[in-house]
Amino acid sequence: MSILKVDRVTKRFGGLVAVNDVTMEIQKGEILGLIGPNGAGKTTLTNLISGVHLVSEGKIVFEGTDITLLPAHKRCKLGIARTFQIARPLKNLTVVENIMIGGLFGKGENLKTGRKSALELCEGIGLKKPDETLDRITVLDIKKMEIARAMATNPKILFLDEVMSGLNMDETRDMIYTVRKIRDTGVTICIIEHVMSVIRELTERVIVLDRGEIIAEGPYSVVSMQHNVISAYLGEDA
Amino acid sequence: MESISFWKKYKNILFLILLIVAVAIWKPHAAIYGLQRGSLYALAGLPLSLTLGIVGIMNLSHGDFLSLGIYIVYMFSVNTRMDPLVSILPVFILLFLLGAGVYKLTVAKVLKSGHLNQLLLTFGISMILLEVMNLIWTSRPRSVYVGYSSSSVTVAGVRFGTYEFLYVAFAIAVLIGLQLFLKKTRLGQASFAVGQNPRGAKIVGINTGFVYLIVFGISVAILGIAAGVMVPRFAIFPSVGSSYTMKSFCLVAMAGLGNLTGILISGIALGVGEAIVQSIPGYAGWSDIVFFGVLIAVIMIRSIRRPSL
Amino acid sequence: ATPIKIGAVLPLGDITGDQAAKAMKLAVAEINAAGGLLGRPVELIVIDDELKPEKGAAAIDKLATVDKVDFFVGGMGSSVHLAQIPVMKRYQKITIWIGAASYLCENAVGPDADWYFHLHPWDYQQGASYGRGWTELSEAYPEIRTDRIFLAYEEGGFGTASHESYVALQRQAQQGEGAWAAIMNDYKGVSFKSAALGGGDYRAMLQQAKAYNPDLFIWAGYDADALPMLQQAKEIGFAPEFFVGAPPGWPAHFGDSPLAEGVTLYGMWAPTINKVSPIAEHFYNAYIEMFKEEPATYFAPLGYTNIYFLAEGIKAAGTIDKAPLIKALEEVEYASPIGEVLRIAPSNVIKHQGFTAQKILQWQGGEQQVIWPLELKTADPMFPFPSWEGR
Amino acid sequence: MLEVKNLNVSYGRIQVIKDFTFSVGNEAVGFFGPNGAGKTTLINSIIGLVRPTSGEINFEGQSLLDRETYQIVRMGISVVPQDGELFPIMTVIENLRIGSSYIKEAREKTSERLEFVFKIFPILKERAFQLAGTMSGGQQRMLAVGRALMAMPRLLILDEPSVGLQPSLVTELFEKLAVIKTEGVSILLSEQNVKQGLKVIDRGYVVENGTVVIESTADDLKNNEHVKRSYLGL
Amino acid sequence: MKIAKPLLILIALTAAMLLPIMTEAYFISIAITILTFMTLALSWDMMLRTGQLSFGTAGFFGLGGYTGIIAAADFGVNPVIGIVLGGLVAGGIALILGMAILRLRGLYFAITTMALASVFMVIIRNLHRLTGGPSGKIVYNTLFNYDSSKVYWFLLAIAVGTVVISELFQRTRIHFAIDSIRADETVAKSHGVNIYKYLIFVFVVTSIIQGVIGATYALQYGFVYPESSFSPHYLLLPIAMALVGGIYSTIGPILGAIILGLSSEYLKLIMPYGHLVIYGVIIVVVVLFMPDGVYGAIKAFFMNRKRRLEER
Numbered sequence A: 001m002s003i004l005k006v007d008r009v010t011k012r013f014g015g016l017v018a019v020n021d022v023t024m025e026i027q028k029g030e031i032l033g034l035i036g037p038n039g040a041g042k043t044t045l046t047n048l049i050s051g052v053h054l055v056s057e058g059k060i061v062f063e064g065t066d067i068t069l070l071p072a073h074k075r076c077k078l079g080i081a082r083t084f085q086i087a088r089p090l091k092n093l094t095v096v097e098n099i100m101i102g103g104l105f106g107k108g109e110n111l112k113t114g115r116k117s118a119l120e121l122c123e124g125i126g127l128k129k130p131d132e133t134l135d136r137i138t139v140l141d142i143k144k145m146e147i148a149r150a151m152a153t154n155p156k157i158l159f160l161d162e163v164m165s166g167l168n169m170d171e172t173r174d175m176i177y178t179v180r181k182i183r184d185t186g187v188t189i190c191i192i193e194h195v196m197s198v199i200r201e202l203t204e205r206v207i208v209l210d211r212g213e214i215i216a217e218g219p220y221s222v223v224s225m226q227h228n229v230i231s232a233y234l235g236e237d238a
Numbered sequence B: 001m002e003s004i005s006f007w008k009k010y011k012n013i014l015f016l017i018l019l020i021v022a023v024a025i026w027k028p029h030a031a032i033y034g035l036q037r038g039s040l041y042a043l044a045g046l047p048l049s050l051t052l053g054i055v056g057i058m059n060l061s062h063g064d065f066l067s068l069g070i071y072i073v074y075m076f077s078v079n080t081r082m083d084p085l086v087s088i089l090p091v092f093i094l095l096f097l098l099g100a101g102v103y104k105l106t107v108a109k110v111l112k113s114g115h116l117n118q119l120l121l122t123f124g125i126s127m128i129l130l131e132v133m134n135l136i137w138t139s140r141p142r143s144v145y146v147g148y149s150s151s152s153v154t155v156a157g158v159r160f161g162t163y164e165f166l167y168v169a170f171a172i173a174v175l176i177g178l179q180l181f182l183k184k185t186r187l188g189q190a191s192f193a194v195g196q197n198p199r200g201a202k203i204v205g206i207n208t209g210f211v212y213l214i215v216f217g218i219s220v221a222i223l224g225i226a227a228g229v230m231v232p233r234f235a236i237f238p239s240v241g242s243s244y245t246m247k248s249f250c251l252v253a254m255a256g257l258g259n260l261t262g263i264l265i266s267g268i269a270l271g272v273g274e275a276i277v278q279s280i281p282g283y284a285g286w287s288d289i290v291f292f293g294v295l296i297a298v299i300m301i302r303s304i305r306r307p308s309l
Numbered sequence C: 001a002t003p004i005k006i007g008a009v010l011p012l013g014d015i016t017g018d019q020a021a022k023a024m025k026l027a028v029a030e031i032n033a034a035g036g037l038l039g040r041p042v043e044l045i046v047i048d049d050e051l052k053p054e055k056g057a058a059a060i061d062k063l064a065t066v067d068k069v070d071f072f073v074g075g076m077g078s079s080v081h082l083a084q085i086p087v088m089k090r091y092q093k094i095t096i097w098i099g100a101a102s103y104l105c106e107n108a109v110g111p112d113a114d115w116y117f118h119l120h121p122w123d124y125q126q127g128a129s130y131g132r133g134w135t136e137l138s139e140a141y142p143e144i145r146t147d148r149i150f151l152a153y154e155e156g157g158f159g160t161a162s163h164e165s166y167v168a169l170q171r172q173a174q175q176g177e178g179a180w181a182a183i184m185n186d187y188k189g190v191s192f193k194s195a196a197l198g199g200g201d202y203r204a205m206l207q208q209a210k211a212y213n214p215d216l217f218i219w220a221g222y223d224a225d226a227l228p229m230l231q232q233a234k235e236i237g238f239a240p241e242f243f244v245g246a247p248p249g250w251p252a253h254f255g256d257s258p259l260a261e262g263v264t265l266y267g268m269w270a271p272t273i274n275k276v277s278p279i280a281e282h283f284y285n286a287y288i289e290m291f292k293e294e295p296a297t298y299f300a301p302l303g304y305t306n307i308y309f310l311a312e313g314i315k316a317a318g319t320i321d322k323a324p325l326i327k328a329l330e331e332v333e334y335a336s337p338i339g340e341v342l343r344i345a346p347s348n349v350i351k352h353q354g355f356t357a358q359k360i361l362q363w364q365g366g367e368q369q370v371i372w373p374l375e376l377k378t379a380d381p382m383f384p385f386p387s388w389e390g391r
Numbered sequence D: 001m002l003e004v005k006n007l008n009v010s011y012g013r014i015q016v017i018k019d020f021t022f023s024v025g026n027e028a029v030g031f032f033g034p035n036g037a038g039k040t041t042l043i044n045s046i047i048g049l050v051r052p053t054s055g056e057i058n059f060e061g062q063s064l065l066d067r068e069t070y071q072i073v074r075m076g077i078s079v080v081p082q083d084g085e086l087f088p089i090m091t092v093i094e095n096l097r098i099g100s101s102y103i104k105e106a107r108e109k110t111s112e113r114l115e116f117v118f119k120i121f122p123i124l125k126e127r128a129f130q131l132a133g134t135m136s137g138g139q140q141r142m143l144a145v146g147r148a149l150m151a152m153p154r155l156l157i158l159d160e161p162s163v164g165l166q167p168s169l170v171t172e173l174f175e176k177l178a179v180i181k182t183e184g185v186s187i188l189l190s191e192q193n194v195k196q197g198l199k200v201i202d203r204g205y206v207v208e209n210g211t212v213v214i215e216s217t218a219d220d221l222k223n224n225e226h227v228k229r230s231y232l233g234l
Numbered sequence E: 001m002k003i004a005k006p007l008l009i010l011i012a013l014t015a016a017m018l019l020p021i022m023t024e025a026y027f028i029s030i031a032i033t034i035l036t037f038m039t040l041a042l043s044w045d046m047m048l049r050t051g052q053l054s055f056g057t058a059g060f061f062g063l064g065g066y067t068g069i070i071a072a073a074d075f076g077v078n079p080v081i082g083i084v085l086g087g088l089v090a091g092g093i094a095l096i097l098g099m100a101i102l103r104l105r106g107l108y109f110a111i112t113t114m115a116l117a118s119v120f121m122v123i124i125r126n127l128h129r130l131t132g133g134p135s136g137k138i139v140y141n142t143l144f145n146y147d148s149s150k151v152y153w154f155l156l157a158i159a160v161g162t163v164v165i166s167e168l169f170q171r172t173r174i175h176f177a178i179d180s181i182r183a184d185e186t187v188a189k190s191h192g193v194n195i196y197k198y199l200i201f202v203f204v205v206t207s208i209i210q211g212v213i214g215a216t217y218a219l220q221y222g223f224v225y226p227e228s229s230f231s232p233h234y235l236l237l238p239i240a241m242a243l244v245g246g247i248y249s250t251i252g253p254i255l256g257a258i259i260l261g262l263s264s265e266y267l268k269l270i271m272p273y274g275h276l277v278i279y280g281v282i283i284v285v286v287v288l289f290m291p292d293g294v295y296g297a298i299k300a301f302f303m304n305r306k307r308r309l310e311e312r
């Protein structure tokens, strides 16, 4: 059953077409990989779905509701959550407070339950210093915080934009485990990643975007053999 | 592509020229007065656009430096009988040094702690400057009289003053000078870089401290130019420049941060607007509404069209 | 003996308040040198109102409760005074005020405040006094005409009040009443933005004045407007019969400017009054000796007057008790350095108004000459206003 | 060429770099280590963005400790910072040009260098007039690398250059770095993609908790158990 | 530590309430001024916490003052009701304008709010019949009939109310909403924060406070006057106070108002001429040496001491 439908969506920035007539569906409960060359439009697509940008053309339907024109905060409340490719910590808040934002406004918790569930999320994801300010924690912790913050909104679907980049193998393994755990709670996941080992390991299906258009779709093992994907994206080495 | 960008680039200037021509046919005096006063607004606004719009230093004492420049021009005139327009040169240098000194002693120390601290700091500086001028020269206005400042000509039956066209000339000259500085010199290019990302600027080899110092110094020094052309026509008193702080901030907001040409265009547009209202009998009191109304309208319209980053 | 304490509130950052304060100090020094009042020394406490209403009000409170002064004196701006009036009412000490011309202040004080003495003429009184002045002048010099009057007023409270009083006076004049009855035919008022408040472009207004072609062109603004206004009038070629300015003070060295010659002004005082008034001359010289600067605004002699008027009252009453002192002050006739004798009379609302008139002066040869009141005259009026050519 | 001796760096009271000693000769040297190990801090202290509490940093025999960043950069060290530090409202080409404008030797060769950068990252040429801030994450990374290359440094420091780059480009980038190295440019590389990094470097340091835990040649690192497990994922 | 704070607040509040009984009118009068500016500073800071730099303080202050005076003078309402009306009118206008201008950010928002304040002034100056025009307007039934103790208590109540609102803003979910908006709007809205709603809410609340305080000021002295009711003084001084004290907090603006309020009076007494120079110097020195304001410096001091003690 599809949870999200992107229907002939186009996004133009001035003369540049970042997303071009894309139609796709995300199935409930799956982990979908969204891959493609730099500038293919992956982040833009996430922005369109989460409401950071509005589409130029097309329609987005989430669980049967047309959300094309809905403001971002309402989409969040419907159950769409995301992290940011270039991490965006709220620097004036502590780790746990960052996470509480999700709970308080995405899920509608009160201060007490919000803090409690934020602390639980910290623990679940391995953030050891919930009361630290953001300039004192590492890149890894910031990434974890972003995931926890998104999770705090109690999403039905979660977009992870390159959360594994810049992690070493240990850390990556850790993160893969975390993502699986999240999926196991019933959250649908769409993951954008340039680290193919992650895509291979995590996803059931991938969609390959190139120059704003879908050029391939299917299990990674299949797609990664496709000529066009190799030449546009993976390179001979992968 | 080329022609489109040409049109885009000069669209506003063309509109402005059309506006002035149209007004000149309808109310010649309003067009002339507006052009002249508007250019003066721009002349005072340009340096603020440099510091605020390009390198991102907030300066609430802008207008008080202008007042100080005016007093220095006055002192030159009193003590050495130097013509105010001639004294622009030494005053430019003096104010540059002063600006650089103030920068080094104070502004440099609050750069990192953000706009709001710059706001408070320069508010304090503004107060000090204003009160010191008041202590030295008292609130009683002074003036420097030069015969040519009220000369006039009659063209096609319209008599108008010629002196204030100097404002136009100086505003255009300063604009061109600044544009050349910003576009053609490496220091100028560095100003943009420093304004957008000081850390990034350091990384590419820019001496950011020096850039800030020079830019702040230049912006104060340009006020010396404004002071020199203003003195023959203005009463000299401690708060003479004060109103130019807010006017300049308004122009920067109207032109858009970092848009120097926009300062001249906005300044003249506002000047002409004001002059039109002032020329309608009985409505002079509303001319500020035009100033602020146009300002708000332009800011609002631009906000709707602002491209997302 | 315990001193008699006088508390003054003035804007010390402004030349008017600064010089008024100095003149008050001069007066107090003189009085003390002469043995004080009632055998007691006089002490003056001056507080800066910073031209801010709440500061002016707090200053009254401080003078009353901390310094425990016996009298309030001082004053400049109307808005500061409006904030002080409720506070003064709380203490009801004898108050002698030399500033604040707005009639709103008088209304705020109300008719019952018998402790309140106001020396500066109210705005409407000034308008009326000019009417008397021009009437007398046109009788003395039949060529002078004031049929068409153009008032340029700064758009703030100070200028607008003048405009409003002219409008009222014109209405009266049309019914053949009031001070301007015989001499004002037509009136037009146009506002401008004063240089003191960030304006300073008068040309649109001057164009209208030129088109109107008045006999009497008057501008009511601030000292900062004086020279630029003349420059711009010259620029557009506007030279009315009389070019009159009515700012509270004039710029330094104004008389040195070639444009100043023949400019008429409304004011209360000028150094030339020294020629006709010994007390003025005494004040002038003493002030210069004490402060090494010239009195530059009429608030200097007014401040001096402020103290002496009170001192005369105390001397006459022989006490500083309120009731007898008020009575005595009502009777005081003080020949002031302003040039005329100060006497208290009721105005529209209050019982105790001092001066009611300004003078008509004129810049001639770099000096302000008195041309009216005729009994104080130091020169004949120069008119029409000399042409702009060659200056 | 670059020598760092007994370096200590603290943020407030937290010591992040502890008694760190290493050197870069005419070679490529790598830093590997988990997040928060202190790699970026180390790089920032070399280029003068962070002031060490004690220790020595020498470049070609001259101490860098009392120099400003811009002076250090002008001595021939250029850096690809971890977070790019681009100029967001300048165009791509302006960002690149600025990379060479303030370094005398590079300035004269600007157009050559541009060609060189465009060859590695053709997209930058295609998007020469796009504002840097509107480029995609990976494109910005390319721009940051490109800008550092514009400076023609003698020592090129790269802080995780491959983050966010598509796989084919990662390969390509490291191939190009290998070429640059043969042209006589020393390289200091901090990288999480150890597998690729090892292709370029001659020697490497494994950094953990602000100190060196392993120092050895590239080949030895490939076979080190700890490295294999934690960094290569074998 | 836990009990100390409420106790401290209680003592401060009691002292504040007893002030009129213990001191002379002069100090009450200074306290009144300090409370007025404190409330303005706090309200400005509350808006700043959303990341929006407002230059509209003086505008709403003046608007409130005019509403109060007109209500009392032309409609004969009780001054206290006039004050309520002052708040409502300021809030209502803020609501209407806010819907349009709260899409602006940074300098653009700041200048637009300032421009609006100037527009208010020009309009008011030109509506002679209603507002008295440039000469201003007076009213005879002033607030509590010039009884400064009562005015003081009234203002104290408003100030305490503002403090309570400010603390509510700091302690409830509003805090998280506005802090996240200030830090990163994209993140905030992506996590369910209705940015627009909160911005308008805070803008209206702070404008109401400014309107109320403006009306109180006007009705206490019984007059309005365009140049003084809309004076930039009511914009710049509160900003300076908030920054000197320390922004993004309740205590900061309070401290700032007390420090600058008292020092301006004190300086004037010890040096009649040039005291404003020293005042300016104080401001400059505070920025240079306490970039986070006085409260920030105090906090840092105790933080350091705590850490040092812990280390031992």
Ligand SMILES: Nc1ncnc2c1ncn2[C@@H]1O[C@H](COP(=O)(O)OP(=O)(O)OP(=O)(O)O)[C@@H](O)[C@H]1O
Binding pocket: A013, A014, A016, A017, A018, A036, A037, A038, A039, A040, A041, A042, A043, A044, A045, A085, B308, B309, D130, D134, D135, D136, D137, D138, D139, D164
């Ligand atoms: N605000 C914008 N203005 C103009 N162009 C934009 C803007 N945002 C993105 N683009 C362009 O749109 C295209 C798609 O960008 P997007 O960020 O979606 O790519 P991506 O697939 O996420 O790439 P990466 O893997 O590098 O993150 C790019 O070419 C980018 O330069």
Ligand SMILES: Nc1ncnc2c1ncn2[C@@H]1O[C@H](COP(=O)(O)OP(=O)(O)OP(=O)(O)O)[C@@H](O)[C@H]1O
Binding pocket: A135, A136, A137, A138, A139, A140, D011, D014, D016, D033, D034, D035, D036, D037, D038, D039, D040, D041, D042, D082
């Ligand atoms: N400005 C700062 N203030 C306080 N602590 C900091 C600061 N910057 C970094 N740290 C801390 O210093 C340690 C080292 O950080 P650094 O960024 O140098 O590590 P790194 O090895 O580059 O990690 P990564 O792989 O995440 O880039 C981390 O624990 C980090 O939290």
Ligand SMILES: CC(C)C[C@H](N)C(=O)O
Binding pocket: C076, C077, C078, C079, C098, C099, C100, C101, C102, C120, C158, C248
């Ligand atoms: C002449 C002065 C007494 C005028 C003063 N500025 C006032 O407002 O009344």
Ligand SMILES: [Mg+2]
Binding pocket: A042, A043, A044, A085, A161, D136, D137, D138
């Ligand atoms: Mg992306």
Ligand SMILES: [Mg+2]
Binding pocket: D039, D040, D041, D082, D159
């Ligand atoms: Mg790092």
